[in-house]
Amino acid sequence: MEDGIKRNKREIRKAVLNSRDNLSKQEREKASLLLTERILGHQWFYRAEQILCFVSYGSEISTRGILEEALKAGKKVYVPKVLSGKKHPEMCFYRITGLTELETGYRGIPEPAGDSEEYVYSQEEAERTLLLMPGVAFDRYRNRIGYGKGFYDRFLEDKPGLQQRAIAVGYRCQMTDTLPAEKTDIRPYQVICV
Numbered sequence: 001m002e003d004g005i006k007r008n009k010r011e012i013r014k015a016v017l018n019s020r021d022n023l024s025k026q027e028r029e030k031a032s033l034l035l036t037e038r039i040l041g042h043q044w045f046y047r048a049e050q051i052l053c054f055v056s057y058g059s060e061i062s063t064r065g066i067l068e069e070a071l072k073a074g075k076k077v078y079v080p081k082v083l084s085g086k087k088h089p090e091m092c093f094y095r096i097t098g099l100t101e102l103e104t105g106y107r108g109i110p111e112p113a114g115d116s117e118e119y120v121y122s123q124e125e126a127e128r129t130l131l132l133m134p135g136v137a138f139d140r141y142r143n144r145i146g147y148g149k150g151f152y153d154r155f156l157e158d159k160p161g162l163q164q165r166a167i168a169v170g171y172r173c174q175m176t177d178t179l180p181a182e183k184t185d186i187r188p189y190q191v192i193c194v
């Protein structure tokens with residue numbers, strides 16, 4: 001049964017990545033602008049003192065404008081880094097104060113060096129935090145499929161307050177019919193596909 005779900009997820013991942021890879025430059029630029037507007041106008045962004053946001057890579061929707069505006073607005077910005085030296089690789093968030101601090105890391109993703117302030121979860125501060133999550137496919141029940149390593153599921157597992165401040169973002173072509181879900185899958189509180 002579980003194996004069926006995994007295979008199913010794999011097939012959906014392949015199909016959606018294929019359509020995402022095929023978006024035109026114009027479609028990408030338009031969507032990224034739209035997403036930036038949607039997030040900058042969001043009350044969770046406005047109220048957030050801390051923003052946890054992925055740095056896009058490959059054909060992912062661009063978060064560059066959001067990161068730049070968050071930094072300009074004086075918010076604390078943290079971005080993911082995969083610590084792969086460990087037996088079980090895990091994802092942490094480190095603070096950046098400018099995009100030039102990023103270097104090519106895990107799978108070619110721009111990542112912080114990892115020598116800056118690490119994000120430490122606290123239930124009280126979660127109310128003033130916004131988490132923007134990447135993903136490959138989403139559905140209208142807020143199910144989410146990523147690249148299949150479960151990094152976000154494991155990162156969010158023990159952070160209930162942050163789960164309620166999590167927004168998954170992507171292109172409209174990433175919105176699918178009902179996705180299969182496993183027990184460990186954590187649903188973002190909102191999905192914004194533009």
Ligand SMILES: Nc1nc2c(c(=O)[nH]1)N(C=O)[C@@H](CNc1ccc(C(=O)N[C@@H](CCC(=O)O)C(=O)O)cc1)CN2
Pocket residue numbers: 017054055056057058059060080081082091106107109134135146147148149150151152
């Ligand atoms: N921008 C970004 N940063 C992120 C994530 C993400 O999804 N997006 N992650 C979320 O967990 C973590 C990295 N997880 C990843 C897990 C697997 C692959 C991977 O297998 N990539 C394929 C290419 C897939 C494709 O685009 O076709 C590869 O390298 O072959 C990439 C990232 C942390 N940082």
Ligand SMILES: Nc1ncnc2c1ncn2[C@@H]1O[C@H](COP(=O)(O)OP(=O)(O)OP(=O)(O)O)[C@@H](O)[C@H]1O
Pocket residue numbers: 009135144145146147148149150151152153154157182184185
């Ligand atoms: N909290 C957890 N503890 C242990 N294993 C987990 C946990 N969450 C997910 N996993 C395992 O990790 C693997 C990948 O999970 P899944 O397919 O949901 O990843 P994903 O959501 O697509 O990827 P990501 O979160 O990295 O973007 C699965 O085999 C899943 O069982």
